[in-house]
Amino acid sequence: MAKDVAKTGNEAMAEAMRQINPDVVAAYPITPATEVVMIFAKYVADGLVSTEYVAVESEHSAMSACVGASAAGGRVMTGTSSQGLVYMFEILPIAAALRLPIVMCEVNRAISGPINIHCDHSDTMAARDFGWIQIFSENSQEAYDSLIQAIRIAEDPRVSLPTMVTTDGFIISHCLDRITILEDSEVQDFIGKSRKAEVELLNVDKPVSIGAIDLQDYYFEHRVQIAEAIKNSKKVIQEVADEFAKKFGRQYGFIEEYKLADADVAIVALGSTCGTAKVVIDELRSKGVKAGMLKIRLFRPFPAEEIIKALSNVKALAILDRSDTWSGQGGHVFTEIRSAMYEVKNKPKMINYIYGLGGREITKEHLHQVFADLGKIDSKPLYNYLGVRE
Amino acid sequence: MKEEKPGWKKLAKADVLPAGTAESFETGDWRSDRPTWHPERCIQCLICWISCPDTSILVKDSKMTGIDLKHCKGCGICARECPVKPEKAITMSSERECKL
Numbered sequence: 001m002a003k004d005v006a007k008t009g010n011e012a013m014a015e016a017m018r019q020i021n022p023d024v025v026a027a028y029p030i031t032p033a034t035e036v037v038m039i040f041a042k043y044v045a046d047g048l049v050s051t052e053y054v055a056v057e058s059e060h061s062a063m064s065a066c067v068g069a070s071a072a073g074g075r076v077m078t079g080t081s082s083q084g085l086v087y088m089f090e091i092l093p094i095a096a097a098l099r100l101p102i103v104m105c106e107v108n109r110a111i112s113g114p115i116n117i118h119c120d121h122s123d124t125m126a127a128r129d130f131g132w133i134q135i136f137s138e139n140s141q142e143a144y145d146s147l148i149q150a151i152r153i154a155e156d157p158r159v160s161l162p163t164m165v166t167t168d169g170f171i172i173s174h175c176l177d178r179i180t181i182l183e184d185s186e187v188q189d190f191i192g193k194s195r196k197a198e199v200e201l202l203n204v205d206k207p208v209s210i211g212a213i214d215l216q217d218y219y220f221e222h223r224v225q226i227a228e229a230i231k232n233s234k235k236v237i238q239e240v241a242d243e244f245a246k247k248f249g250r251q252y253g254f255i256e257e258y259k260l261a262d263a264d265v266a267i268v269a270l271g272s273t274c275g276t277a278k279v280v281i282d283e284l285r286s287k288g289v290k291a292g293m294l295k296i297r298l299f300r301p302f303p304a305e306e307i308i309k310a311l312s313n314v315k316a317l318a319i320l321d322r323s324d325t326w327s328g329q330g331g332h333v334f335t336e337i338r339s340a341m342y343e344v345k346n347k348p349k350m351i352n353y354i355y356g357l358g359g360r361e362i363t364k365e366h367l368h369q370v371f372a373d374l375g376k377i378d379s380k381p382l383y384n385y386l387g388v389r390e
Numbered sequence: 391m392k393e394e395k396p397g398w399k400k401l402a403k404a405d406v407l408p409a410g411t412a413e414s415f416e417t418g419d420w421r422s423d424r425p426t427w428h429p430e431r432c433i434q435c436l437i438c439w440i441s442c443p444d445t446s447i448l449v450k451d452s453k454m455t456g457i458d459l460k461h462c463k464g465c466g467i468c469a470r471e472c473p474v475k476p477e478k479a480i481t482m483s484s485e486r487e488c489k490l
Contacts, residue, residue: 097404097405098404098405099403099404160403160404198403199404199406207408207409207410208406208407208408208409209406209407209408209409209410209411209412210404210405210406210407211405212405212407212411214405217395218395218401218405221396221397221398221401222398222401222404222405224398225398225401225403225404228398
């Protein structure tokens with residue numbers, strides 16, 4: 001029987017990890033993700049899981065150990081944030097290229113500098129081009145559910161790609177939330193008792209080389225294999241979400257539409273901001289404003305078709321980015337959606353807001369301002385910063 | 391005959407190869423100095439075999455039998471470490487001179 005408990009985002013992720021009981025966890029602590037692996041390390045010490053916990057000297061080593069353990073055929077998890085994720089960058093694309101289904105708990109935090117420990121999406125967005133599947137969470141429940149689903153997605157032979165599930169630093173990671181957790185046996189039945197690896201580095205009866213040099217004559221084909229796998233992962237991600245919904249009652253998609261069907265004005269957002277936006281939209285609806293929201297849960301692969309369809313009736317759209325691309329052309333989400341919309345005939349007018357960098361709070365008032373701006377979108381600049389002092 | 395290389399659809403996932411393929415790949419072709427073994431001077435101490443970083447000292451039945459020039463990079467450690475006096479059992483010479 002599922003039961004309701006109070007858990008922070010970090011506790012929820014650690015609980016999911018306990019129930020998943022991976023073969024190997026290699027991790028290095030970093031705020032605000034420390035608790036995920038710290039709580040899990042206690043589970044290891046208390047004998048609640050059979051995991052081999054590798055306490056490494058850096059995130060670079062953590063991801064390297066994960067690659068080795070996963071290549072050996074294990075079910076492998078880790079957790080990190082911000083500079084820790086950036087320190088893993090050298091190994092992240094190797095994990096994808098070797099098609100290793102490592103699952104990471106990533107807590108979104110600003111990247112230095114100046115040094116800052118609070119939430120924005122700069123770290124995860126900077127890792128978007130490494131062949132990892134990326135799932136964002138609005139709250140602890142989504143983080144918990146998505147982490148369990150991530151094991152199935154990553155390990156599916158049609159995918160075989162590493163996957164990161166993200167929460168927002170402090171806003172989700174450290175805030176108590178009421179969530180529904182599953183029975184240990186339900187989680188184990190859903191993910192399968194152990195990973196069925198296609199290749200096992202430690203299988204001495206069938207020795208293999210993994211990660212050999214791959215030059216002009218083969219590298220390109222292997223990169224296309226990654227591109228195809230991540231494209232095809234959409235089917236698997238939806239299948240896993242549907243099975244999860246059938247068994248446990250909570251349905252997920254690539255995106256979530258909130259009062260979007262008849263909306264004239266809408267915003268696009270990821271993560272915890274979506275919760276605030278829902279309250280603002282309800283307030284606007286009670287005043288007769290046809291406001292709505294598109295929440296993006298899956299950022300890699302980018303669900304362009306679904307987003308285009310969901311936004312087909314919207315007249316004015318504000319795309320909220322909690323990160324900057326430093327291109328002078330807006331944030332990561334804005335550039336993706338604008339590119340996806342290029343061929344669409346009746347597309348909404350779009351503007352971009354970069355907000356919340358370094359944990360700068362986003363309030364209901366800010367979002368009311370965004371919706372008010374959408375009423376006079378023609379007079380607004382294309383690129384805007386929300387909540388910054390001039 | 392032109393070698394047929396598989397496209398991405400047929401290529402093994404993730405560049406997984408059978409073990410030991412380095413043996414068939416010539417990595418000694420950029421060597422600039424070549425070691426030469428002089429069996430008449432060799433005392434079979436196998437210090438060259440212990441010292442070689444590229445397992446290029448060929449040994450059969452506990453005896454040094456030659457040098458694997460397909461994989462030797464010409465680092466010269468074997469010649470440097472060879473204890474035979476007054477003339478060493480492994481000497482180095484320029485690859486350019488060997489080829490002339």
